[in-house]
Amino acid sequence: MPEINESELKLRIKENPAGAYLLCGDETYLVKFYTQQLIKATVDESFAEFNLHTFECEDTDLSEIYDASLSIPMMAASKCVVVKDYPVKDATDKDFSALEELLKENPPDNCLIFTYPTQQPKPNEIKKLAGLFSAYGYVLKANKLTPAELVKVVEKGAKKRGKAFDKGVASYLVGNVGDDLNLLGNELEKVCAYAGEVIKKSDVDAVCVRSLDANAVFMVMDLARGSFEKAFLTLSKLFELREDEYMILGAVIAQYAFIYRAKAASSAGKSNGELIAAYESYKGREKRLNTAAQMAKNMSFAQITACMEILADADNQMKSTQNDKRQLLEETFVKLARVKNQ
Numbered sequence: 001m002p003e004i005n006e007s008e009l010k011l012r013i014k015e016n017p018a019g020a021y022l023l024c025g026d027e028t029y030l031v032k033f034y035t036q037q038l039i040k041a042t043v044d045e046s047f048a049e050f051n052l053h054t055f056e057c058e059d060t061d062l063s064e065i066y067d068a069s070l071s072i073p074m075m076a077a078s079k080c081v082v083v084k085d086y087p088v089k090d091a092t093d094k095d096f097s098a099l100e101e102l103l104k105e106n107p108p109d110n111c112l113i114f115t116y117p118t119q120q121p122k123p124n125e126i127k128k129l130a131g132l133f134s135a136y137g138y139v140l141k142a143n144k145l146t147p148a149e150l151v152k153v154v155e156k157g158a159k160k161r162g163k164a165f166d167k168g169v170a171s172y173l174v175g176n177v178g179d180d181l182n183l184l185g186n187e188l189e190k191v192c193a194y195a196g197e198v199i200k201k202s203d204v205d206a207v208c209v210r211s212l213d214a215n216a217v218f219m220v221m222d223l224a225r226g227s228f229e230k231a232f233l234t235l236s237k238l239f240e241l242r243e244d245e246y247m248i249l250g251a252v253i254a255q256y257a258f259i260y261r262a263k264a265a266s267s268a269g270k271s272n273g274e275l276i277a278a279y280e281s282y283k284g285r286e287k288r289l290n291t292a293a294q295m296a297k298n299m300s301f302a303q304i305t306a307c308m309e310i311l312a313d314a315d316n317q318m319k320s321t322q323n324d325k326r327q328l329l330e331e332t333f334v335k336l337a338r339v340k341n342q
Contacts, residue, residue: 003130003139009034012138017041018078020106020137022130023115029181030142035082035115042078042111050074057085057119062098069102069110080111085118089125096128103136112137145181147287150174153181154188158199161192166200173204175287178211212243216251217291219333220259224295228337235333245325246318249332253311258292260304266296303339310335 004012012019017038023031043052053068055061065083073079091099106112114133121129133139145153151170158165165173177187187208195203210218215234222231238248265275272289296304314332318325 022133025142051079
């Protein structure tokens, strides 16, 4: 029973939800969602007190999980055992032997779920656990959706609410809000309540909150264009929203890194597609890279390098001194603005 996708999991939830499941991945919204769907499919709410057994990260005695799994459902056809954020990195060979025994003996009336809704183990840490669940149960790796997949999600969500997006606006929403499904769901709810039957770009601008990454793109774009007042206005808004100063600096550094690599690729006669192939982290971020490539056309290597040096100095100061971080960011933006005229 190998790794399964969402469609296959949905079918199991509908037809035969009992079994052993490992739900993990960096899209925690989906991990939480499918954990709840499996619980709803196997536990009658009237008897949840008896048939739903939940173990938290700090409460992971495998013998208790084993006993709960082998217990008989109370006044129901099935039960569910949920283990949240099992500390797999601390698991010993003895623990893995016990886990294998647990999976082997999991009864047909039990839905055993090992789920990671808050803590994501590293791939090398979870590999052995995933191997066990692949052998005796099912593994869903809920990774981040691509921009194209996210566009389909928000378009479907709008349709359920009796709305439709104007051409290109669903993509604009995803680009502004980011790839977090929780945030996207919240912003979709807001814009659907605000807009008429057709959601326009102006509706998104009016009520939706940009992600930090999106704001970084706009700030760097404004600095590159010489629109210094707009860049500082966005920075001020981020301060008002109490965004962490170090996170703001990190997002700006990331955008200049995009610009630098896009410039380097172009100078070497390489396409954006080849750049994406070289950097795994760029997959699904084509739009941001394309924006960076456009900015790179209007900046010399000397200007981009100067900006990177300014940002490296700011990063070092923010880590090593007790200076006012907000003031440091403002001074950094002034320096970046001056590069435009060099």
